[in-house]
Amino acid sequence: MNETPSGSPIRATPTGGGGDLTIVGVVRRFGPVTALAGIDLAVRKGEMLTILGPSGSGKTTLLKVVAGFETPDEGDVLLGARTVTFAAPAKRDIGMVFQNYALFPHMTVAQNIAFPLEMRKVAKADAAKRVEDVLRLVDLAGLGGRLPRQLSGGQQQRAALARAIVFGPRLLLLDEPFGALDRKLREQMQLEVRRLQQHLGLTALFVTHDQEEALILSDRIAVMDQGRIIQLGTPQEIYRRPVNRFVAGFIGESNLFRARVAGQGYAALDGGARFRLPADAPPEGTEIGLLLRPERPKPLANGAAADNSFAGSILDVVYLGETVKYRIRLDPGIEIVVRWPFHGSAGSLRKDDRVTLGWSGEDLHLVEWS
Amino acid sequence: MTAAAVTAARVPPDTAGRWWRGHRADTLLALVAAPAMVFLFALYLLPVGLLLQQSVEGGSLAPYEKALTDGLYVGVLFDTMLIAAYVSVACLLLGYPVAYFLTAAPAPWPTIGIVFILLPFWTSILVRTYGWMILLGRNGIINRLLLETGLISTPFPMLNNTTGVLIGMTHVLLPYMVFPIYAVMRRVDLGLLSAAEGLGAPGWQIFRRVYFPLTLPGVLAGVTLVYILSIGFFITPALLGGGKVIMIAVLIEMQVRQFLNWSFAAALSAVLLTATLLVYLVLRRLFRSDLQWS
Numbered sequence: 001m002n003e004t005p006s007g008s009p010i011r012a013t014p015t016g017g018g019g020d021l022t023i024v025g026v027v028r029r030f031g032p033v034t035a036l037a038g039i040d041l042a043v044r045k046g047e048m049l050t051i052l053g054p055s056g057s058g059k060t061t062l063l064k065v066v067a068g069f070e071t072p073d074e075g076d077v078l079l080g081a082r083t084v085t086f087a088a089p090a091k092r093d094i095g096m097v098f099q100n101y102a103l104f105p106h107m108t109v110a111q112n113i114a115f116p117l118e119m120r121k122v123a124k125a126d127a128a129k130r131v132e133d134v135l136r137l138v139d140l141a142g143l144g145g146r147l148p149r150q151l152s153g154g155q156q157q158r159a160a161l162a163r164a165i166v167f168g169p170r171l172l173l174l175d176e177p178f179g180a181l182d183r184k185l186r187e188q189m190q191l192e193v194r195r196l197q198q199h200l201g202l203t204a205l206f207v208t209h210d211q212e213e214a215l216i217l218s219d220r221i222a223v224m225d226q227g228r229i230i231q232l233g234t235p236q237e238i239y240r241r242p243v244n245r246f247v248a249g250f251i252g253e254s255n256l257f258r259a260r261v262a263g264q265g266y267a268a269l270d271g272g273a274r275f276r277l278p279a280d281a282p283p284e285g286t287e288i289g290l291l292l293r294p295e296r297p298k299p300l301a302n303g304a305a306a307d308n309s310f311a312g313s314i315l316d317v318v319y320l321g322e323t324v325k326y327r328i329r330l331d332p333g334i335e336i337v338v339r340w341p342f343h344g345s346a347g348s349l350r351k352d353d354r355v356t357l358g359w360s361g362e363d364l365h366l367v368e369w370s
Numbered sequence: 371m372t373a374a375a376v377t378a379a380r381v382p383p384d385t386a387g388r389w390w391r392g393h394r395a396d397t398l399l400a401l402v403a404a405p406a407m408v409f410l411f412a413l414y415l416l417p418v419g420l421l422l423q424q425s426v427e428g429g430s431l432a433p434y435e436k437a438l439t440d441g442l443y444v445g446v447l448f449d450t451m452l453i454a455a456y457v458s459v460a461c462l463l464l465g466y467p468v469a470y471f472l473t474a475a476p477a478p479w480p481t482i483g484i485v486f487i488l489l490p491f492w493t494s495i496l497v498r499t500y501g502w503m504i505l506l507g508r509n510g511i512i513n514r515l516l517l518e519t520g521l522i523s524t525p526f527p528m529l530n531n532t533t534g535v536l537i538g539m540t541h542v543l544l545p546y547m548v549f550p551i552y553a554v555m556r557r558v559d560l561g562l563l564s565a566a567e568g569l570g571a572p573g574w575q576i577f578r579r580v581y582f583p584l585t586l587p588g589v590l591a592g593v594t595l596v597y598i599l600s601i602g603f604f605i606t607p608a609l610l611g612g613g614k615v616i617m618i619a620v621l622i623e624m625q626v627r628q629f630l631n632w633s634f635a636a637a638l639s640a641v642l643l644t645a646t647l648l649v650y651l652v653l654r655r656l657f658r659s660d661l662q663w664s
Contacts, residue, residue: 067568089567102565106583115579119570163569 020045020203021066021171026075028061035061036072037227043171044219046201048194052214053224054250062224063175063207068092079170090119095164097177101156103148109159110135110144116167130166137196138162154185161193165202172197172204178213190216211251215239223247244368248291255292255336258369261285265361273332276307276361289367294325294339296363299355306358310334314353324348328355418643425636433637443621447641450618453535453607454600458547460540461596462589465547469588472548473555491545499609502538503529506610530612538606543599547592554588594653598646618642 021043028036035058043049053059064070066077068089076085084092095116103112110131117127135141138158148156157177164172174193178186194217197204208214214221215235222232223246231243242248248256259267259275263284266274275290282288300309312330324342326349329335338357342348349355425433437443468487472480490498505511506528513525528534558581566576604619611620618638625635 069564069568089564090570090572092568093570094568096565096568098561098565100559100561102559102561104562104566104580106586115566115571116569119572119575167570 020047020080021205022076022078023062023066024076024078026062026065026072026077028058028065028070028072034227036065039075039227039229041222041229041232043203043205045203046198047219048197048204048206048217050206050208050214050218050221051224052208052211052221052250054209057224058227059207059209059224060175061227063173063205066171066205067094067096067173093167093170094173095167095169095171096173096175097157097160097164099176099179101148101160101177101180103156103160103163105148107147108144109140109146109148109151112148112159113144113163113166116163120167122167134162134166139192153181154189157181157189158192161196165196165200170203172202174204174206176208176210178208178210186213187216193217215251223250225250241365242291242367245289248289248365248367253294253337253339255294256367257290257292257334258287259290260287269332269334271333273310273330273334275364278361278364278366281366287369289369291365291367292336292359292363293365294337297336297338297357297359299340300358304358307360308364309356309358311354311356314349314351314355317349317351326355328357330357421636422640424633425640427633433634434640436634437637437641443638446616446618446621447645449616450601451645453532453539453615453617454597454603456536457539457543457600458593458597460536461544461547462593464540465544465592466551466585466589468544469548469551469555472552487545487548490541495542495605496609498542499538499606502534502541502610506534506537529610530614532611532615534610534612535607535615535617538610539600539603542606543596546595546599550591550595551585551588554585554591558584590653590656594650597649597653601646601649602642 021041023039023041026036026039027034037058039058039062041049051059051062061070065072068084068087068091071086076083078084079092079094103109104115107115113131113134114127117130122130131144132141135144138161140155140158140162143151143155148159151159160177177193178189181189190213196202206214206217215238218235220232220234221238223230223238225246231238231247233241238247239252242251245256248254257269257275259269261277261282261284262268262274265277265279265281267277267281267288267290268274269290277290298306300306310330310332312328314326315329315335316327318325318327319342320339322342323339325337325339327335327337336357437447468483472483475483503510507513508525508527508529510529512528513522516522516526528537562580562584563576566580571579601617602619603617604623607615607617608620608623611617616624619642622635622638622642625631625638
């Protein structure tokens with residue numbers, strides 16, 4: 001572990017086996033509560049995989065199992081080809097960035113970053129050089145002598161990140177690391193973390209409850225609920241083809257309708273309205289959920305036709321900068337939310353205006369209702 | 371002792387620029403602090419002033435010369451400092467784990483532990499010191515137990531010597547070490563320990579590099595309290611030392627009661643006061659440089 005690296009301060013760790021991190025059938029119970037109900041997941045080398053889920057979904061427990069702060073009741077955790085299910089956290093070579101950064105307040109930034117090197121008995125001079133290099137990498141050059149509390153929130157975040165990657169970890173774990181930053185800084189840091197992770201080819205597991213963050217940062221997203229992975233896929237797949245109501249509701253804004261397939265390519269909604277379905281509709285009588293993303297319905301000019309078209313009146317208008325969000329009550333008694341680009345106030349609609357919406361069958365995505 | 375006055379002085383200037391409001395707040399605080407200030411002046415500062423006056427009675431510095439040059443008295447001062455240092459170290463070694471226990475033990479134990487520490491704290495020092503005499507004497511409980519079990523053949527001298535004084539003083543002063551450390555330990559962010567572990571630190575390194583440095587402010591506060599209380603200690607060394615262990619407070623009492631040498635006693639008191647202040651300043655300086663992070 002301690003040999004001098006050549007060139008970059010961060011070494012890529014040799015890969016072994018299929019996934020760099022492999023989780024096999026992991027179960028963790030706390031008394032009567034099952035926090036993890038059988039998790040199988042492989043994070044590929046150089047990939048940023050996000051565990052996305054609401055609080056209580058088990059994502060934090062999963063992170064702890066990977067880091068070694070929790071031991072699973074069943075199943076195994078592998079780093080490369082090495083089984084680390086019962087290895088102590090200190091023996092796993094995992095870099096962690098915590099929500100509150102967990103920088104040591106009594107050490108300077110440089111001492112903080114040198115800490116993992118010191119624990120690995122890296123020679124002083126070599127360690128100092130690596131600290132310098134990584135400080136430059138995270139844009140903190142010259143600030144090594146400061147104490148953490150003398151840094152801004154964003155700088156503390158960079159320092160924490162530097163400390164987590166300086167020893168060339170096998171895996172980078174990010175535990176809701178952007179929660180404490182204000183919105184603008186958060187976006188900037190997200191992009192920087194992403195760039196750095198790709199630049200260094202780090203395998204990273206990122207835990208968050210923020211779906212927007214997950215969409216920005218991830219190669220793949222694993223959506224968790226009640227101790228299970230509900231869906232695993234790229235951000236696009238998750239957004240466009242959610243497998244069920246939970247995922248559809250959790251990721252992005254959505255209009256979700258409960259319906260029953262009625263035949264001839266239509267579905268009957270609870271209120272009596274009928275929606276034209278996409279071509280691959282399930283058999284008649286099936287109870288389904290219909291997902292309609294807010295950007296899909298378009299306003300229809302007089303006389304224009306669409307698979308589905310409904311007139312309605314506008315209940316609310318929310319101006320969001322580049323887009324405007326409208327809450328519309330369609331005449332069959334269905335409320336939906338639509339979002340359109342903002343083209344100046346001249347052509348925009350007001351509360352109580354009448355409007356006709358149209359969308360095609362293919363705009364609807366079918367999900368399991370249960 | 372002048373905390374109220376210090377607080378009053380630190381009231382930030384009124385931001386709205388209404389000087390009279392800040393002024394009024396200052397006046398109010400001064401009024402609130404006044405009774406304590408009067409009390410301290412009448413019962414502390416005034417007597418100390420009178421005592422200092424006595425030490426230079428007749429315009430002679432002879433008592434000070436005697437206290438600071440005579441080998442006998444310098445020796446007493448040195449012994450006092452040394453005993454205080456031993457007591458501080460003993461309290462630290464015993465108190466640190468206790469404070470940790472109070473922080474880390476599961477539910478009922480911290481409360482039980484605190485009660486056990488406070489019970490003797492609420493008991494008179496005199497009573498506790500006599501208790502130790504019963505335990506430590508030649509025919510005391512400990513020696514009899516050791517003799518009867520055959521562990522020793524002659525009684526182990528633990529009374530009327532330094533050993534007894536150290537045991538008694540450590541016992542009395544232990545809470546003053548435990549509580550400041552406990553207060554600081556409670557505030558240590560345990561996430562930092564997990565972070566250190568995750569970064570590859572073995573248990574003892576987590577303690578040495580992270581936990582102990584973070585509890586250092588409590589350690590320094592405890593050591594300061596115990597050391598300063600130790601150098602002025604009287605009852606315990608007087609009773610458990612049996613006249614053979616002379617600490618400076620014991621010496622002062624002897625000068626007043628046996629030799630009626632008021633001016634020399636006053637000079638010794640002045641020396642003790644100065645030593646106490648010096649220790650306080652030195653330890654506070656240490657605090658300052660080590661407390662940077664909190």
